[in-house]
């Protein structure tokens with residue numbers, strides 16, 4: 001079967017990254033992820049992300065770039081991550097579907113939540129990318145910023 005893309009948003013505002021806690025399915029519930037979802041046939045990845053963010057969070061978002069890389073999920077899915085921001089006048093995000101909590105994480109809080117295992121490398125790469133383009137960066141060793149869990 002050919003690969004199917006799940007898009008995740010590295011949605012940033014005021015130097016903080018949005019994390020969303022899944023409410024379903026049972027094996028993923030309680031773990032944190034980048035909000036997003038599956039790209040539908042005939043849909044572009046960035047259009048899918050804008051649609052998913054509207055459906056899941058009730059926001060009006062725009063995609064600003066692609067985080068290099070691709071991370072395997074349960075076959076046939078792979079995760080791609082795009083940077084995004086809220087458009088002026090957008091509502092604040094709310095956990096409308098698929099999630100039961102949201103958190104804006106500052107640089108020192110990124111690893112405070114229990115990310116889905118497969119999201120850890122994707123979040124790490126997103127932070128490296130965002131650090132380069134938006135200044136969301138670690139405050140250095142010992143700060144808990146960009147360091148990996150247990151590092």
Ligand SMILES: Nc1nc2c([nH]c(=O)n2[C@H]2C[C@H](O)[C@@H](COP(=O)(O)OP(=O)(O)OP(=O)(O)O)O2)c(=O)[nH]1
Pocket residue numbers: 006007008028033034035036037038039052073077079098116118119
């Ligand atoms: N949205 C999202 N899904 C992720 C991430 N990491 C990860 O393993 N997944 C998995 C969870 C799901 O099995 C799948 C995405 O499905 P979804 O339920 O979010 O997508 P969807 O809204 O299009 O779902 P559906 O109801 O159409 O099935 O990818 C992530 O960071 N974001």
